[in-house]
Amino acid sequence: MQDGVNGLTECPIPGDGGSKTYTFQAAQYGTSWYHSHFSTQYAAGVVGAIQINGPASANYDIDLGPYVISDWYRQHAFELERSSQLASNGPPVSSNVLFNGTNINSDPDVGGGAYDRVTLTPGRRHRLRIINTSAENHFSASMVGHNLTVISTDFVPVAPLVVESLFVAVGQRYDVIIEADQAVDNYWFNATLALGGLCGTSENLAPAAVFSYQGAPAGIPEEPGVPLTNVSCVDNTGFTPVVSRTAPSADFSGDGILDITLTTPTVDNATVFRWQVNSQDINIAWDKPTLQYVRERNTSYPKDANVIVVDDPNVWTFWVVQNENVVPHPIHLHGHDFLILGTNDVANSAGEPVTFDPVADFARLNFVNPTRRDVAMLPSNGWMVLAWVTDNPGAWLFHCHIAWHVSQGLSVQFLERRSEIPALMDLERLEPDCAAWEDWFATDSYRKTDSGL
Numbered sequence: 001m002q003d004g005v006n007g008l009t010e011c012p013i014p015g016d017g018g019s020k021t022y023t024f025q026a027a028q029y030g031t032s033w034y035h036s037h038f039s040t041q042y043a044a045g046v047v048g049a050i051q052i053n054g055p056a057s058a059n060y061d062i063d064l065g066p067y068v069i070s071d072w073y074r075q076h077a078f079e080l081e082r083s084s085q086l087a088s089n090g091p092p093v094s095s096n097v098l099f100n101g102t103n104i105n106s107d108p109d110v111g112g113g114a115y116d117r118v119t120l121t122p123g124r125r126h127r128l129r130i131i132n133t134s135a136e137n138h139f140s141a142s143m144v145g146h147n148l149t150v151i152s153t154d155f156v157p158v159a160p161l162v163v164e165s166l167f168v169a170v171g172q173r174y175d176v177i178i179e180a181d182q183a184v185d186n187y188w189f190n191a192t193l194a195l196g197g198l199c200g201t202s203e204n205l206a207p208a209a210v211f212s213y214q215g216a217p218a219g220i221p222e223e224p225g226v227p228l229t230n231v232s233c234v235d236n237t238g239f240t241p242v243v244s245r246t247a248p249s250a251d252f253s254g255d256g257i258l259d260i261t262l263t264t265p266t267v268d269n270a271t272v273f274r275w276q277v278n279s280q281d282i283n284i285a286w287d288k289p290t291l292q293y294v295r296e297r298n299t300s301y302p303k304d305a306n307v308i309v310v311d312d313p314n315v316w317t318f319w320v321v322q323n324e325n326v327v328p329h330p331i332h333l334h335g336h337d338f339l340i341l342g343t344n345d346v347a348n349s350a351g352e353p354v355t356f357d358p359v360a361d362f363a364r365l366n367f368v369n370p371t372r373r374d375v376a377m378l379p380s381n382g383w384m385v386l387a388w389v390t391d392n393p394g395a396w397l398f399h400c401h402i403a404w405h406v407s408q409g410l411s412v413q414f415l416e417r418r419s420e421i422p423a424l425m426d427l428e429r430l431e432p433d434c435a436a437w438e439d440w441f442a443t444d445s446y447r448k449t450d451s452g453l
């Protein structure tokens with residue numbers, strides 16, 4: 001009920017002064033973010049960081065707090081939503097990349113703006129909570145002259161893992177520790193975009209912030225550092241969750257398939273992009289969320305709601321996500337962390353899709369405490385196998401976190417343990433909240449031109 005996804009758990013909050021108070025129990029701890037799920041509205045700035053304190057898997061001295069890295073566009077997100085769905089356009093180039101909301105202007109002829117600056121204390125270990133809140137740009141984070149020690153993947157603490165650079169997909173969070181054990185100086189903190197454009201493009205060709213040791217001279221770093229090479233569009237691997245979870249391999253059949261394709265239908269005399277899962281792009285109804293169906297005990301869900309019912313309690317479910325397209329996708333699940341049992345490990349951005357084979361590829365899967373998180377990168381032309389337990393009744397969106405893609409249909413919703421939802425959630429709020437939304441929307445000029453998500 002408090003997940004905030006319009007069309008699933010609620011109607012949208014009306015404009016012109018509408019409000020809603022969300023109440024939730026912090027059952028996990030770590031770093032996350034909240035954002036609007038009303039079309040592409042979060043890319044217009046309706047977003048913020050969340051820090052929930054709890055134990056860490058390694059010691060540190062100073063918590064620097066959330067570190068939000070995000071693409072930024074001069075045009076409004078709703079304009080971009082309308083233009084980017086036209087097949088003649090494709091996704092927009094970001095105007096800049098911001099670090100905790102600031103950067104110098106990416107256009108040196110115009111100038112202005114300021115680098116984000118972070119101060120490090122010499123000899124101390126600093127915890128930095130990296131969050132990629134972008135609409136579309138994916139980054140590889142790195143700091144000149146320093147390694148990053150990863151201690152959590154999204155909400156999951158992991159055994160400390162030292163990396164030189166860290167791929168951060170849209171929606172992902174990584175808590176890292178940076179040890180200030182180098183010379184007192186200024187250092188670039190880079191968010192590097194991959195070559196080839198499949199993971200986003202920006203007018204800012206080298207997004208960076210300035211990390212300065214206390215006592216360093218004023219100014220920007222003199223040492224440019226070595227550019228990252230082989231920056232790709234795939235998740236780092238090798239993480240070991242502290243709290244172990246093992247999925248039962250004997251229960252895996254490989255028949256839960258989510259097949260992602262790109263189609264170009266004609267809508268209102270224009271050729272547009274639609275991303276489909278199992279041959280259907282999602283299109284939710286703002287004024288009749290899924291939980292209203294649950295409340296009415298109505299099981300006639302619209303086909304384009306892309307509902308997948310999972311009623312059995314406390315069982316493992318397995319999902320093969322198959323990418324039939326060259327564009328990789330950051331896949332996000334609400335309501336659960338999932339185990340990443342495996343992905344195709346062959347780089348294949350130039351070739352034909354690699355189809356998962358439940359027999360031949362079974363040996364590639366790791367069921368014993370693999371990386372666990374709530375956003376993972378589906379490889380270009382490849383596959384990813386996920387597993388999670390039905391331990392949370394509700395309606396949970398499973399979608400690509402690229403704002404334009406979910407807007408163009410790339411999503412399903414898992415409707416989990418339906419019979420238990422009415423007792424667990426305050427479904428009586430739906431009627432007054434939806435009435436308020438409908439009253440406002442009837443008088444507003446804004447019209448729905450996408451999936452609504």
Ligand SMILES: [Cu+2]
Nearest residue numbers: 329400402405
């Ligand atoms: Cu996508």
